[in-house]
Amino acid sequence: MGTRDVILDAAAEVMAEQGLANVTTRQIAKAAGLTEAALYKHFASKADLMVAVMRERSPGFSPLAEALRGGGDLVGSLTAVARAAIDLYRAGFPMFASVFADPATLAAHKEELRQEGAGPHKANEALAAYLRAEQEAGRVRAGADVRAAAGLLLGACFQYAFLGHMSRAGFADDEEAAASFVRTLLETLTPTPPPCHEPSA
Amino acid sequence: MGTRDVILDAAAEVMAEQGLANVTTRQIAKAAGLTEAALYKHFASKADLMVAVMRERSPGFSPLAEALRGGGDLVGSLTAVARAAIDLYRAGFPMFASVFADPATLAAHKEELRQEGAGPHKANEALAAYLRAEQEAGRVRAGADVRAAAGLLLGACFQYAFLGHMSRAGFADDEEAAASFVRTLLETLTPTPPPCHEPSA
Structure with a gap:
């Protein structure tokens, strides 16, 4: 080493x-x-050292990207994504939140992210792209807003990880949280059944 | 003073x-x-002083609580809640994230929240209670998971506020973000039309 x-x-x-x-x-x-x-x-x-620690010693997005490439069905893939996101955000939160305590480190970190086109929004973009592909394949409702849906699911996991550090997260465990976020979101995203005719009275 | x-x-x-x-x-x-x-x-x-600053000089949940009491329709109320949440989380994030940089302040802050039964999960509980009341009134689908729905909407706003501080938040502005989160979530939450009979072939 x-x-x-x-x-x-x-x-x-x-x-x-x-x-x-x-x-x-x-x-x-x-x-x-x-x-x-x-x-x-x-x-x-x-600040330079702290930024390098954040880049090279913090949990990366690869488990989340792997979940998106998993090739399972929509429910299974999104649940795997939510589980990976909860783990990632929980492990990373203390370190990433800490930067806000030091303006010099925060500025250096943001500048580096800007130069590399990197940042936490990349996870949202990856999930939105996955949902767009599912939409093109007809497995997500045609009119669904995939960018907002990605924000809802990853945002829920992000806040859940934060709440777990602070006070109460409100769910029995990570499995329940991930499953209920996905289920509640999917009722929006899955294609609606074809319209049916009014029964003749 | x-x-x-x-x-x-x-x-x-x-x-x-x-x-x-x-x-x-x-x-x-x-x-x-x-x-x-x-x-x-x-x-x-x-640490004691920092905790008092956080309790007494940070944005409170009252604008969010007010949006929930607004008495408007479901879309209007939830959009007002999302806008209030974005403002609140954006203003509060740097201060609340900073505590993670100092274990003594974090421990003192958590202990105080525990003693008072307070904390950021209170906003989620308030939104879930609002949605439960709307559910009882028939304006939210009977089977909807209101706790998960509250996590999805407030989580999306929380992460959006964080992303705005760090890199790119992915939406044109706060209005667009709030409206698209609510719209995408509501397609789940609004009551489904009554089932209809299969048309006779």
Whole structure:
């Protein structure tokens, strides 16, 4: 493992223990077994290091992307997406929320996302694209707003993960939450039955 | 204005400018025109003061509660709720996210919420109760899961507010976001037309 990775591992560990508000480069250097000077050979500033930790040591979107490629039916795929999203958002929330406590780290993080065209909205775009493909295949109602539907499902999972950290999330467990969000959303999204004639009186 | 309020105003201002990670009680005392000793007469610790700022200087749920009491029709009321939720979550996000950067403040905040039975889940409970009343009045489909529906709508608004801070929120503006979330959700929630007989072949 290179020095850069040693520093990132140490920084991720100190961040998780102390919170971003209390992390010092001195502590990180100590945890990595290096001097602060050695640390600054790899990262220009504390904000720069924190941003690298977020990019390289936080849960990625790959489990969610995998759920979308799963090839199952609509209910199964969306439930797998919701489960993956809950896990991802729960694991990532403390780290991503923490950036709001430090304007320099937040600005550096946003600038990097902007340059790379990356960001948390990518998950919503991927789910909307999946739903659009299902719509073209006739498995999602023709008039359904797939972008809003993606916002409803991933938003519900995002807030559920946040509520679980803070107070009460209101569901028995993750399975129940994921299943009930998908079921409630799907009643909108699945094609309506063909209209039938009025029975002759 | 009492000394306590002077301190809370100063703390809220310094928090917004510097970020929770960089706030010191020395800066807050200076902004309030007091000594640090005077500050500690009113608050036991920095975490204690930060928690009081969050409780007493952050946007409250009253605009959302007011939208629920508005007495309009289902579409109008839910759209007003979504607009109020977007404003509330957008204004509150930086402050509430910041607590995750400091384990001591997070623990104190959670303990206070627990003791008071308060927390962000209260908005979801209020919306679910509203939808349950509409269900009893026959304006929401009998089988609809009102708790999941509340999670979908408020979750969408919560994530939309977060995405707007971070990267791209994916909608033209708040009006469009609120209206499309409600419309997409309502197609589930409104009562289905009564079943009709199969036409005789």
